[in-house]
Amino acid sequence: xxxxxxxxxxxxxxxxxxxxxxxxxxxxxxxxxxxxxxxxxxxxxxxxxxxxxxxxxxxxxxxxxxxxxxxxxxxxxxxxxxxxxxxxxxxxxxxxxxxxxxxxxxxxxxxxxxxxxxxxxxxxxxxxxxxxxxxxxxxxxxxxxxxxxxxxxxxxxxxxxxxxxxxxxxxxxxxxxxxxxxxxxxxxxxxxxxxxxxxxxxxxxxxxxxxxxxxxxxxxxxxxxxxxxxxxxxxxxxxxxxxxxxxxxxxxxxxxxxxxxxxxxxxxxxxxxxxxxxxxxxxxxxxxxxxxxxxxxxxxxxxxxxxxxxxxxxxxxxxxxxxxxxxxxxxxxxxxxxxxxxxxxxxxxxxx
Numbered sequence: 001x002x003x004x005x006x007x008x009x010x011x012x013x014x015x016x017x018x019x020x021x022x023x024x025x026x027x028x029x030x031x032x033x034x035x036x037x038x039x040x041x042x043x044x045x046x047x048x049x050x051x052x053x054x055x056x057x058x059x060x061x062x063x064x065x066x067x068x069x070x071x072x073x074x075x076x077x078x079x080x081x082x083x084x085x086x087x088x089x090x091x092x093x094x095x096x097x098x099x100x101x102x103x104x105x106x107x108x109x110x111x112x113x114x115x116x117x118x119x120x121x122x123x124x125x126x127x128x129x130x131x132x133x134x135x136x137x138x139x140x141x142x143x144x145x146x147x148x149x150x151x152x153x154x155x156x157x158x159x160x161x162x163x164x165x166x167x168x169x170x171x172x173x174x175x176x177x178x179x180x181x182x183x184x185x186x187x188x189x190x191x192x193x194x195x196x197x198x199x200x201x202x203x204x205x206x207x208x209x210x211x212x213x214x215x216x217x218x219x220x221x222x223x224x225x226x227x228x229x230x231x232x233x234x235x236x237x238x239x240x241x242x243x244x245x246x247x248x249x250x251x252x253x254x255x256x257x258x259x260x261x262x263x264x265x266x267x268x269x270x271x272x273x274x275x276x277x278x279x280x281x282x283x284x285x286x287x288x289x290x291x292x293x294x295x296x297x298x299x300x301x302x303x304x305x306x307x308x309x310x311x312x313x314x315x316x317x318x319x320x321x322x323x324x325x326x327x328x329x330x331x332x333x334x335x336x337x338x339x340x341x342x343x344x345x346x347x348x349x350x351x352x
Contacts, residue, residue, distance in 0.1 A: 003128045003185035006082045009255060010188050011051040012300055013058060015330060016068055026090045028099050035101035036126050036137040037094050038159050040151040041109040053107050054082040066092050071105045073125060079117030081125055094145040102129050106155060114155060120165040128185050139163055182229040183250040190267020194253040198227040202266050209261050210234045277347040284341060288315040295342060298350050299323040
């Protein structure tokens with residue numbers, strides 16, 4: 001199976017707190033990773049699904065005083081992989097192993113049975129971690145690095161058995177494939193997939209932009225709607241041209257490089273700076289219009305989606321005001337400048 005990672009922006013993570021924190025999130029080169037830790041949530045069964053899973057973990061970890069979600073990735077029972085700290089940030093999951101170890105939580109608790117989809121996704125993520133680091137990482141449960149019951153008896157037994165997964169075939173040559181193999185994982189940005197196996201008109205658009213920018217040498221045919229190794233090689237050349245190196249230039253798009261290539265970030269939350277401020281009278285109690293929806297979608301894309309349980313939608317809500325206020329405070333504004341209602345400056349920064 002390929003690895004598709006749902007980005008922080010897509011699931012609505014809060015932007016990283018840049019205040020000095022003992023838990024990071026400092027940059028860690030992939031060459032420093034030697035271990036892969038599996039975790040679970042604790043004693044209680046997990047009933048949340050989808051984006052609610054990483055959002056709940058993030059809220060708990062922020063409550064601990066951490067800079068954000070502590071795991072590098074979180075895997076749901078449906079086999080979804082959510083980005084936490086990602087590949088190159090210091091973790092906050094196992095004392096003494098937050099630099100050397102990549103920490104992954106499988107979202108189960110107590111005696112809850114992990115699904116085959118969850119196990120297969122975690123194993124695929126492990127194999128991708130080995131490919132990216134260029135070595136076979138040690139398979140470990142949380143208790144191997146710290147005195148704890150985590151990851152529970154069922155997951156720990158699975159780790160000790162070598163992390164087998166039904167319906168999943170490890171890559172040919174084992175879990176330490178050649179670094180010359182093109183990256184074959186996917187990311188999800190604003191609801192659209194990029195990377196090996198992705199499909200759609202947005203893939204064609206990326207390929208055409210690469211060709212137009214002078215990075216189409218790897219294409220024999222196309223570009224087309226199916227992301228292939230040629231797309232990966234062309235995108236890697238483009239990444240290197242804008243100063244990326246090492247694993248940051250593996251040919252799989254990130255939000256910054258994609259926006260720079262296309263001029264706008266495609267997807268369901270995409271908006272451009274050409275959208276003028278419609279006036280403050282469009283926002284507030286009792287207001288319902290398309291600008292409220294537009295505002296909410298942009299806030300989600302900027303990482304403030306945690307305030308929404310439903311939506312965003314056209315009717316102004318307390319969630320909209322809370323998200324706007326959080327964004328304003330992140331700009332360093334206080335008092336009446338961070339009242340939760342968008343003005344021209346708030347709008348300009350949101351849609352810049």
